[in-house]
Amino acid sequence: MKTRTLLMIKPDATDRNLIGHVVNRLEKARFKIVALRMLHLAEADARRFYAVHEGKPFLNDLVAFMTSGLVVPMVLEKENAVEDTRALIGATNPEKAACGTLRWEIGLNIEKNSVHASDSNENAAVEIKFFFPDLK
């Protein structure tokens, strides 16, 4: 069964003109992009998006980084969308990401790791609604 997940290209990647590269890798891996936006996150929205990390020592820096430039959230559709997206992007820390994964390829460090993706079907539903409330 096809499922959906949210992937967001982060400011370090939009800043380096890597939007097309990420989209190309996703499409070549047979993900269907069913919605896509480009926007500048407000601080309150970045905090709301990362509410699960409330209290973590890295949250303030993460919010500052995520509001420092353009982000490109998109909804991906595929069989096993959540798992396959996470396999394609690799571990959170690019230094630990498997060879060939997106974060291994273009990630700079654990914060500037180029892309975010939902970590479960439940969070995917919440994160998709966050950016695309009207998507059917």
Ligand code: CMP
């Ligand atoms: P992301 O998938 O967007 O989810 C939360 C983000 O917090 C994560 O990617 C990292 O970019 C960032 N982050 C910064 N420091 C840490 C850390 N020590 N552990 C986990 N995530 C971190």
